[in-house]
Amino acid sequence: DLSWSAVPGAEGYLLFRNGLESLIPLAVLEGEQRTNYTDMGLDINSEYTYHVVPFSFAEGNVFVGGSVSATGYTTPFGFSVVASSEADVTFAYEFDNHLLLNLVQQAAYVEIYDYDNGTLMYGDELTLTDIAEEALLFDNSLQFSGSSANDINTGVYATPNLGTLDQWTTEMWVNTSLSSGYPYLFDDGNIHAFVDLSSRLVIKVGNQGYWSDYNKVPYDTWNHIALSYDGSLTVYVDGELVPMAPGTSSTAFSDAQVVSGVSLTDALQFGEPFDKAGLGRNWNGQMGMIRVWDRARTADQIAVDYQDIYTLPATGLLGQWTFDNETVNLTSDVSAAVLSILTDNVASHPISWTPSYAFVEAEVQKEVTTWLQEPVADGTPRTYEISIYETGTGRLLTQSKDDHTFSHPGTPVVTATASKENPYQIGVSVFPYSQRADEYAITRADGKGNLTNLGTVGYTTQNTVGEFDNTDYIKFENTRLVPSTGWYLHVPFKHYESTSPQGIVVGDNINYEFRAYVDANNQLELSYHRAVDANAYTWVNTQAEVTPNEWHDLIVVQNASSGALDVYLDQALVTSFEASSTWLDLRYIGSGGYGANHAAYNSANFHGQIAYVNYHATPLTEDQVLNMTREYPQGNLLYWTAEGMQWVLNGIAQTPTLTLESDIDVVEGIDFGVPFLGLEDAYAYGDATSILGDDNYTYTATPVYNQLDRSYADDAHAGISNTVYTMDYGVSATALNDETGITVDWNVSSLTGAGYDTVRIERNGDVLALTPTTNSSWTDTLMLYGIDYTYSVIAMGNGQPALAQSATTRLSANGSVTATLISQNGDYVLPNKTAYLTTEGATVATVAADTYGAVDATGIFYDQSMDFSWA
The missing domain is CATH 2.60.40 (Immunoglobulin-like)
Structure with missing residues (x-):
């Protein structure tokens, strides 16, 4: 320029x-x-x-x-890797949209490669439509500039020279500069329109002003403004009718104002007061299009074509001016009418034109996120290269590289806990550190090394929240984290309207105390007390509005490197404190006070809903706060399930070490992702892979990424649980001394203590008996020698199998067989031959005759005697 x-x-x-x-x-x-x-x-x-x-x-x-x-x-284009996880990467690149205007097809093609392995990571075409769709109505605009608030009104203005109009409509595409005071859109000495310092559109007819709080005209943004008059004055912004009200009247806003004698005079001019009186009234900004009609257009007509540019004459259209032709005497696009462009201060305010795109998004700053082929290990380096080509010709416009080192959040924390339920079960919980793995494959290993695939667990949606009345609060115990880098706290909350302040969170450490609450005016207030200031408290009214009955996010970040305690409301930074420690004890949720002074603050307890409390040992950057969602929170998490409150500390679900004042109701609230994944590995009767009593088990959770080009299981970052031991209720199987039967024993106290009052005895899967647990044993008598028998003692709960534990044994021989092996005809002895001793079709012994045909074999005891046959 x-x-x-x-x-x-x-x-x-x-x-x-x-x-x-x-x-x-x-x-x-x-x-x-x-x-x-x-x-x-x-x-x-x-x-x-x-x-x-x-x-x-x-x-x-x-x-x-x-x-x-x-x-x-001319400047280079920027390119960098701005964010990544172990499985995806986010690129940011800059592109000057002025360049697109002079390209063959007004488009460029963007490619981003992994320079190390030649993989195309991203490809897309960048067009003018991508940059500023609304600005495509006009490629160029007229630059209006005028005096400051301290100077006489001088500057650029334009006159259409159309004569007097009793009925009329004016339309303008405008972009108002922040440097404006009360910029005049137009003035003819009879009626004028301007935008005030609050971005409100104001119309004045003589001394009577009309204004609106609706459909404001923001600075540095393209807007369409239309005024229509046929005895009633109506105003439109971006095609929508704007209710107006007299500025000195309490009359309610109405769609049209009945005003007499508001003809447009031939002195009409755009961008400057007609009489050049007052200060700071010149238009500062751009106009991309001006249209004037000799009739009052309807709301439907304006809504239909305010985003169109006429290319042919239309009934009642006196003139339409766009500014591609940079001339001071501009002929209308659709008629012979001429718009005269003038300045009464050529030195300070020369006439100029500017491409309209520059005022929509002069420099394109785009971010794109793409998945990797597979997750990468912590510390993996990569070099990425961006190339931007002219569409159609392939001409290289720019090329740049950026190096990036990936980090991996680490393996998930897997916890296994046995539970004496009906049936008996092991609860397996997975606390993930990855926000990209969308499910986890769970594998169980028993004490003998057998592996069983239990399937996958994925994220669930939690929509229950805790509802506090003004007597409820939670007191934390032992919630200290001592990270070296800092921490963050995230509390999604919705408060109900109240005339009293409402405490959200209280925390402290040896050096300071921190409180956050909503005051009676529905604004976020904070108190911060540093020990070095003795009893001096810093009270901060952030003046951040907290709308009742709507969900908000309170985020507090302590960063050790900056020494600042930053407080955000709904991702917007509202204040910072100077902090002197990098750890915080959570003390109260839903309370306004702490310690000995707590009772004095009971009237300031929270009244509303809290979705969860997330306390994490790694501080967030500002960008991470801006991009934070309520999905998959990580850290030490307090949330509500349908059964009540759940507390996850250091990745392990545990009984809350919390004190509840009153009962916090569980109600339906917002949906958010619960990172606390898991399954119940319950005993299943008849399933050969089921858990059993007196065994030990570990569980492995392998991250699975389904969003990649192909599903990928990351075995290198699988988490392994603690070893959990199932209940041992002492099952044993012992042959009687005389080998006439087998007795099965169990530990009565173990079973009754777990609530199992009945056991079922099975032998090799066949049900033998159902007996009270207190009997402690049962004897079986009908079995054969030499065969292994497995006896299962199945604990019964509510009439159903709850857990099985087994023992295996056999009867030993207590008799013998002595014989001589002879031929079938009985005429000679059979030496060194093998014989099989059988009964009822079962072989109970295999014996060999000696050189004299003699057989000496151990037999079986079955009742008192047994007959044998020879084969």
Whole structure:
């Protein structure tokens, strides 16, 4: 962007640029007031030198004074890796949208490669539509500038020269600059419109003003404004009707104001007061389009085409001016009407034009996130390269690299806890540190090394919250974390309307005490007490509005490196304290006071709902706070389930070491992801892979990433649980001394203490008996020698199998068989032959005759005697 001072007497300026192939000027600018120029289509990150020569043809004097020169530089595009997890990466890149205007197809193609392995990470086309869809109505705009609040009104303005109109509609696309005071959109001496310092649209007819709090006109944003009059005055912003009200009346806002005698006069001008009276009234900003009609347009008509540019004449359309043609006498797009563009202060406020895109998003700053092929280990380095090409030609516009080192959040914490339920079960909980693995594969290993796949667990949605009345609060015990880098605290809350303050959280350490609460005016207040200040408290009313009956997020971040305690409400930083320690004890949730003074603050207890309390040993950056959601919170987490409160400390679910004052109700609230995943590994009768009594088990949780190109199980970062031992109730199986039976024993106290009052006895899966636990034993008598028998004692709960424990034994031989092995005909002895001793189809012994055919074999005891046959 070039600009220079006007030269008196000049009829125009010749603009030259070093490096052109000929001495032909880069541009010939006519008019003394043409003192600026935008050179586009240049190379990126390059140096350019320009020369401006004023000229005049009067009296043959071509050059008026000498030339002036200046050197400028086009900037490089920025590219960096701004965030990552172990499984994805976020890139940020900058792109100057002015460059797109002069490309062949007004588009560029962006590619990002993993430079180390040549993998394409991201590819997309960047077009003008991506940058500023609303600004595509007009590529160029007229730059209005005028006096400051301390100067006489002078500056750029425009007159349409249309005569007097009794009925009319004016339409404007405008972008108001923050430097404006009370900028006039237009004025004809009869009616004028301006935007006040509160971005409200104000209309004045004579001394009567009309204003609106609806549909404000924000600064530095493109908006469409329309006024229509046919005896009633109506106002529209961005196609929507704006209710107005008399500025000195208590009359309610209405869609139309009945006003007499508001004809537009032929003195109508845009951008400056008609009489140039008052201070700071000139328009500062841009206009991209002006339309004037000789009739009052309806709300439907304006809503339908306010985002359109007419290319053909339309009934009642006196003139439409857009500013692609940079001339001070601008002919209408659809008629012969001429808009005269003027300035009454060429030195301070020259006439200029600017591409409209520059005021929507001059520099594109985009962030894109893409998945990796697979999760990477902590400390993995990568180099990424961005290349931007011109669409259609493939010409390389820019190229840049950035190095990045990935970090891995670590393996999940897996906890196993046995529970004497019906049935008996082991609770397996998984506390993940990854926010990208969307489920975990659970594997169980028993004491013998057998592995069983138990399936996967994924994130669940929790929509129960704790509801506090003004007598409820929670007192924490032993919740200290002592991280070296700091911490953060996150509490989503919704408070009910109250005339009393409501405490949200209280915490302290040896050096300070911190409180956060909502005051009676529904604003967030904080108190901060440092020990070095004795009893001095710092009270801060952040003036941050906390709307009742709506969910809000309180986030407190302690960063050891900065020494600041930063407090955010709904991701916006509201205040910072100077902190002197990096640890915090949580003391109370839902209470306004602490310690000995607690009772005095009971009237300031919380009244509303709290979704959870998350206390994490790693501080968040500002960007992380801005991108935080209520999904998958990590850290030490207090939340409510349908059964009540759950407390996860250091990744382990445990009975809350908390004191509850009154009962906190559990009600339906907001949905948020619960990171505390798990399953119940319960005993299952008849399942050969089920857990059993008197065994030990460990559980492995392997992160599974399903969002990658293909599902990936990250075995390298699997978490392994503690070893859990199931209940041992002393099951044993012992043969009687005379080998006439087998007795099964169990430990009565173990079973009755667990609430199991009945056991079922099974042998090799066959049910033998159902007996009270207190009997302590049962004897079986019908079995064979030499065969292993497995006896299971199944604890019964509520009539159903709850757990099984087994023992295996056999009967020993207590008799013998002595014989001589002879041939079937009985005529000779069979030496060294094998014989099989059987009974009832079962082989009970295999014996070999000696060299004399003699057999000496151990037999079995079955009742008192047994007959044998030979095969």
